[in-house]
Amino acid sequence: MLSFKQAFLEVEKFIAEADFSGNPTELYDPISYSMNLGGKRVRPATLLMVADIFEANKLDALHAAMGVEVFHNFTLVHDDIMDEAPLRRGQDTVYKKWNRDIAILSGDVMFVKAVDYFLKLQPAEKMGRVLRVFNKTAAEVCDGQQMDMNFETTEEVSIPQYLRMIELKTAVLLAASLKIGAIIGKASEEDADNIYEFGKNVGIAFQLQDDYLDAYADPRSFGKRVGGDIIANKKTYLLLEAMNLANEEQKLELKSCLDGELSDDDKVNRVKAVYDQLKIPQLSQLKMKTYFDRGMEALTKVNVAQEKKQPLMDIAEELMYRNI
Known part of the structure; x- marks a missing residue:
C-alpha cells in the first residue's frame, strides 16, 4: 500500500x-x-x-x-x-x-x-x-x-449553479484521476465508478473548504491574504448563502460593502460581521461535511480490504481539516 x-x-x-x-x-x-x-x-x-x-x-x-x-x-x-x-x-x-x-x-x-x-x-x-x-x-x-x-x-447566481461550477472546474479532475488509477488496475466497473464518486464529492468539499479558509483561516498559516475573495467580490458559497439568508438590512450592508469604496480591511471586517450574524461559517462547514461524508460513503463501497483504502481516507481527512 x-x-x-x-x-x-x-x-x-x-x-x-x-x-x-x-x-x-x-x-x-x-x-x-x-x-x-x-x-x-x-x-x-x-x-x-x-x-x-x-x-x-x-x-x-x-x-x-x-x-x-x-x-x-x-x-x-x-x-x-x-x-x-x-x-x-x-x-x-x-x-x-x-x-x-x-x-x-x-x-x-x-x-x-x-x-x-x-x-x-x-x-x-x-x-x-x-x-x-x-x-x-x-x-x-x-x-x-x-x-x-x-x-x-x-447578477444572480444560485447555490446549485455554484456547486455545479466547482464540481466541473475543480472536483471532476480529482475524480477522474482516481478513476483512471482504478481502470489501469484490476478494478471492476462498479469499483471504478465508486472511486470516482469519492473523488468528486471530496473534491467539492475541498473547494468549499477553500472558500471558508479564504475568509476564516489563521493568517499566520494561510500563505496568502485572508479575505481575498471578499475584496474581489467573488461569488463564493459563503456570499451566496449569506445573500439567501440575509434580511433587508443585512442585504443592504452586503451590497454597500461590495459596491462601496471601502478600504480592504474595512470591507473584509464588515462582510464577515454579516456572515457571523447569519452563522455562515457553521453552515459552510456543515455543507463541506455533507459532501465529504458522501465521498467517504462511496469509498466504503469499493470492494477492497479496509487497510488498502485507509491511506486514501487519511489523506482526504488531512486535506479536509487543514487550518480550521
Missing part, C-alpha cells in the same frame, strides 16, 4: 526525470518551468495510490499520473493568462516570465503531451477507456471555467 508521501515522492522523481525539451526553445522551456514549479501533486499522487490498490502496472500508473499532472498544469498556465496573474506558487507565471502568446502556445503543447502520456498505456482497450474518461473530464473543466467567468458578470 502506497502512502500519500510515497506516491508524492514517486511523482516528483518522475517529473524531475522527464524531458520536456524541444525546439523552438521558447515553446518548450516554459513547459519544463511550469512542471517544476512544485505543487501538492494531489491528483497524480492519489492516482498512484489507487493504481497500487488495484495492482496496476507501475509504469502505466506513472504515465497516467504524468498525463493528469501535465493537463492540470496546462489549465493553470491558461488560467494565469485569463486572470493576468503575475505569480504562481511564489514565482513568475509563464505568462509573466515570457508573454501571453508564448504562454498560450506552450499550454497548447502541454495538452498534447498529456494525451501522449495516456497513449503509452497498455493494453489498447484500457488506453481507450482512460482516454474517454480524460476527454470528458477535460471538456468539463473548460465548462466549469467558463461558468466561473460568466458568474463575474451575472
